[in-house]
Amino acid sequence: MAHLxxxxxxxxxxxxxxxxxxxxxxxxxxxxxxxxxxxxYVLERxxxxxxxxxxxxxxxxxxxxxxxxxxxxxxxxxxxxxxxxWLIPENILKxxxxxxxxxxxxxxxxYGGKGMYGTRVHQAVIxxxxxxxxxxxxxxxxxxxxGQIIFQSRCPVVPEDTPETLAGKIHQLEYRYYPxxxxxxVLGKGATGDR
Numbered sequence: 327m328a329h330l331x332x333x334x335x336x337x338x339x340x341x342x343x344x345x346x347x348x349x350x351x352x353x354x355x356x357x358x359x360x361x362x363x364x365x366x367y368v369l370e371r372x373x374x375x376x377x378x379x380x381x382x383x384x385x386x387x388x389x390x391x392x393x394x395x396x397x398x399x400x401x402x403x404x405x406x407x408x409x410x411x412w413l414i415p416e417n418i419l420k421x422x423x424x425x426x427x428x429x430x431x432x433x434x435x436x437y438g439g440k441g442m443y444g445t446r447v448h449q450a451v452i453x454x455x456x457x458x459x460x461x462x463x464x465x466x467x468x469x470x471x472x473g474q475i476i477f478q479s480r481c482p483v484v485p486e487d488t489p490e491t492l493a494g495k496i497h498q499l500e501y502r503y504y505p506x507x508x509x510x511x512v513l514g515k516g517a518t519g520d521r
Contacts, residue, residue, distance in 0.1 A: 338368025438471030
């Protein structure tokens with residue numbers, strides 16, 4: 327059985343989609359939602375989904391083993407980042423090596439790194455004149471958006487696109503592919519490719 331902890335900092339639409347996908351799954355359970363933002367809407371979502379949630383501080387995360395101990399106590403097998411904006415600390419990276427997955431709203435290695443999230447990414451893609459964007463699902467390491475790429479999917483960028491319309495296209499790819507790729511990874515079925 328795979329036991330997932332979902333980390334999120336904001337709205338939690340991907341958390342919602344992942345929870346819906348795995349509801350009643352025989353081999354995967356969503357055991358915990360963690361957030362560094364006490365005002366994040368994802369906490370309300372997790373309550374409605376009957377998934378336990380936890381809010382933590384920067385000190386909890388970076389200066390103690392508090393979060394690591396909770397993950398271990400709950401027998402978490404994989405960590406899924408769903409709009410989580412902090413780097414993962416070394417103690418968690420080491421313990422969950424190869425078991426932490428993130429999704430990025432662009433085609434890495436382009437448009438990644440610190441501060442590249444949400445609307446900022448889509449604006450940068452549009453400003454560059456690129457004709458395609460997409461999502462990248464990747465393993466997490468000690469550097470923003472530089473872990474091994476697992477999967478990418480593309481969508482067109484047209485001259486009429488705004489950051490908001492491009493975000494809409496990206497969200498559709500996230501909702502379609504992220505739960506499916508998570509399932510393949512955590513159940514050891516492998517998932518690589520570009521669609």
